[in-house]
Amino acid sequence: MITMNDIIREGHPGLRTPAETVPVPLTESHKELAEKMIEFLRNGQDPEAAEKYDLRPGVGLAAPQLNEALKIIAVRTMDDNGEPEEHILINPEIVSHSRNTAYLESGEGCLSVDRPVEGIVPRYSRIKVDAYDLNGEKKRLRFRGYEAIVVQHEIDHLHGIMFYDRIEEFNDKLKQPLPPHAVIARSDAETVI
Ligand SMILES: CC(C)(C)[C@H](NC(=O)Nc1cc(F)cc(F)c1)C(=O)N(CC(=O)NO)CC1CCCC1
Ligand SMILES: [Zn+2]
Numbered sequence: 001m002i003t004m005n006d007i008i009r010e011g012h013p014g015l016r017t018p019a020e021t022v023p024v025p026l027t028e029s030h031k032e033l034a035e036k037m038i039e040f041l042r043n044g045q046d047p048e049a050a051e052k053y054d055l056r057p058g059v060g061l062a063a064p065q066l067n068e069a070l071k072i073i074a075v076r077t078m079d080d081n082g083e084p085e086e087h088i089l090i091n092p093e094i095v096s097h098s099r100n101t102a103y104l105e106s107g108e109g110c111l112s113v114d115r116p117v118e119g120i121v122p123r124y125s126r127i128k129v130d131a132y133d134l135n136g137e138k139k140r141l142r143f144r145g146y147e148a149i150v151v152q153h154e155i156d157h158l159h160g161i162m163f164y165d166r167i168e169e170f171n172d173k174l175k176q177p178l179p180p181h182a183v184i185a186r187s188d189a190e191t192v193i
Helices: 028-044 047-053 145-158
Strands: 060-062 072-078 084-097 101-104 126-132 138-144 182-184
Touching (some): 028 047, 028 060, 028 072, 072 145, 084 145
Antiparallel strands (some): 060 072, 084 126, 126 138
16 A cells, blocks of 8 residues: 655655656556555545554645656545545546636645645636546546646646646736635635635
């Protein structure tokens, strides 16, 4: 099983290595890796397992964080009814997105970053993603709200992009604040304008 020791931290070149497209249908070993990634998120969100194996409560994980330069991401968030929603996305591509942007009011963190980094991370409010599932079936998914932010954070890892690469500085030259973004409260993950 994956534990925090398997996750590489900032400074490790693996986090800046662009991931390779995964051959479809998946090899057994790539399927196994994807399943271990989603299991890591399940364990991290189970208080007992998280305590027992000392896991951070992950909502998303990208293969490069395991020093595997492969286009595989796993996402596990709660839907509006508090039910877990899991996605394993192979070779995910954002094919279209909203013009609107959104961000988490409390900023973002990362399983590969062991320090708090202040600042807002602009994301698209809604995205359309083409990807393959574990069985090699092609699918087109739509994400919005908190889940869209997690998926964008993970797809960034496939391109060697860390969340803080996107933190905008207030444009002090013009002394103007950033253009209006929809703010997503971490708790209810509803878009609050
Ligand atoms: C870095 C860490 C803090 C562990 C973050 N977890 C997280 O936000 N958990 C969470 C959030 C809630 F709103 C409610 C809840 F129950 C648990 C996370 O997994 N990631 C994923 C990651 O590092 N992927 O590479 C960071 C998130 C920041 C924004 C999107 C993903
Ligand atoms: Zn991350």
